[in-house]
Amino acid sequence: MDRTIADLYGKLLSGAPADTASSIKAEQRGWLKGRSSCEVYEQNQEVIDCLRKQMDSRTGFLKDETRNLAFDMIVASIPGDPKRAADKLRALGDDGRAAGWLAYLARFEPASGVTREEGDKAIDRAVASLQSGQEMLTGEDDPHKDAGLIMLLRLLIQNNQDSMVVECPQSFLFKQHPELAYKAFGELYGSSMDSGAPYCSPRDGLFTQPAWKTISDAFSAPQEVLMRDAGSMVHGHFAAIATSELQMSVQPQDFATNGPERLKKVVKRIQSWNNGKVWPRSDRTRLIAAIPAAEKQTAQWLVEKRGLPADMAARTATGIVASYLEDWIGWVEDPEGGG
Structure with a gap:
């Protein structure tokens, strides 16, 4: 059974693109830790029964994943x-x-x-x-x-x-039929059925730079507080925001218009927030301080990943930062209506 699992795992891994392979490896390591739970049993037969159950399940899972990977690769x-x-x-x-x-x-x-x-x-x-x-x-x-x-x-x-298995094999749809x-x-139901939409993360690591992590983390506190009483519509609002973030990574030029003016206005909205229990001042201060770095890192990303000239990249980066903040402050200000 162990050899069978090793063969299936190797086949799955060899057919996966690099980023997907990393996820598969991490998931396999997690399963191996779970399999080790069988050692809590003292009797040999109990250990054998536990291992057989674990490995039967794993064999079926890897066969399914191999079929699903093949399908995703066809779509891509x-x-x-x-x-x-x-x-x-x-x-x-x-x-x-x-x-x-x-x-x-x-x-x-x-x-x-x-x-x-x-x-x-x-x-x-x-x-x-x-x-x-x-x-x-x-x-x-x-x-x-x-x-x-x-x-x-x-x-x-x-x-x-x-x-x-593959993250967003349908990504070409957003380029060919934007x-x-x-x-x-995007938002379709305005309920929990929107959970996961648009089933595609922003492309090419746009929001993975350090400054973006600081900005994202700054919205964690209001999300935690406001989600306590939020209805199921929140999933629709988050789907709309996630779709906008995907579009920023695929068609960044769409967000370049009036970037400096919009950024100035949205920063004022963040500064004027007056409920520290929902959104602490310290978080907002860190967010605002991270904006210049986010603009710089995004401009560099636009040059490297999208081939924009430096001056256009700088203007577009400001527009992206402004749009991101507009989306999230809009939700924080009006969590039921989505801003």
């Missing part, structure tokens, strides 16, 4: 080789997720060879596979229309988010 390959992706999706038979992406290929990737008739049939299979959300697919969101087809993909991902994708993947 769509922009580069749509025809090959189509062949692999067809091989998955009645899988509802595969049907949704075949429908996407029929609509948006003619080089895939998926006909409109095949795509229409795939839509019916994909919709039938949904466990929830079918009621959203009406009017402009009819999946036989462009907006509705992107919405169908969001619902398929939402219904199967626990099956995702207006449709940001709308479909």
